[in-house]
Amino acid sequence: MNILSIQSHVVYGHVGNASAVFPMQRLGVEVWPIHTVQFSNHTGYGAWKGRVFDGGMIDEVMEGISERGVLPSCTGVLSGYMGSADIGHAILSAVERVRAANPKAVYCCDPVIGDVGRGVFVRPGIPEFMREQAIPAADIVTPNQFELELLTDIEIRTIADAHRAVEALRDAGPKVVLVTSLVTDETPDDALDMMAADARGAFRVRTPKLDTSVNGAGDAIAALFFVHYLREDSAAAALAKAAASIYGLLKRTKEAGSREILTVAAQDEFVTPTHQFQPEKL
Secondary structure, three states, X not given: OEEXXXXXXXXXXXOEHHHHHHHHHHOOOEEEEEEEEEEOOOHHHOOOOEEEOOHHHHHHHHHHHHHOOOHHXXXXXXXXXXXXXXXXXXXXXXXHHHHHHOOOOEEEEOOOOEEOOOEEOOOOOHHXXXXXXXXXXXXXXXOEHHHHHHHHOOOOXXXXXXXHHHHHHHHOOOOEEEEEEEOOOOOOOOEEEEEEEEOOXXXXXXXXXXXXXXXXXXXXHHHHHHHHHHHHOOHHHHHHHHHHHHHHHHHHHHHHOOOEOOOOOOOHHHHOOOOOOOOEEO
């Protein structure tokens, strides 16, 4: 399995490709990372150094990969944070190029737009680009609850609302949807839900709530879900495995009191999670 991962990258810490690439590699996947930015650290620190690349750089790197003759062996494309619509267009161009070489290739889009409490934190035009171009082009999308509401214009209060929003997103193009950090009127105060849906139906996994806030967890779970779905061809199975790994990763991060997720130190959680969760059909 070969995954082309086009995301931001940091030297110190784990967000974007620095959070997504290693878990996929630990699962035995060959990953081809293209960085959309190269920063010293994630922006949550308030200060950072580095550069944002442009869409032309992505096109150039894709041309070089194509010249190696390896695109027919690319299983799928994973994208995350898009710093500009220019980069977004380059990512979709890369997806088209991969699909031309391998029609069976799958595109997983993590539509990074914002989050509850923080609101929209991407540049103007990105939410519209996601809704109008990236989402229809994707086979799999992995929004959080805030992004799901924004993309579908459906306020989510109950699990029925979430189910309706997921189906609205699936009607827009993607056949598989994963919703992370889901909280409805039915979610206990000490728990957190995740939901995934495909043609077989919608499924929920409920995990204990961890009082921790770290960057990069969404990037990691999108990558884990993508790999497990490609192997299992089941949203329920991919949800259960991804939820188990990310819960174990975050639990160990919290216990260590670390500001950065322990992507390397807790790497066994990607292969043999210490906790298991059963998906519940909705």
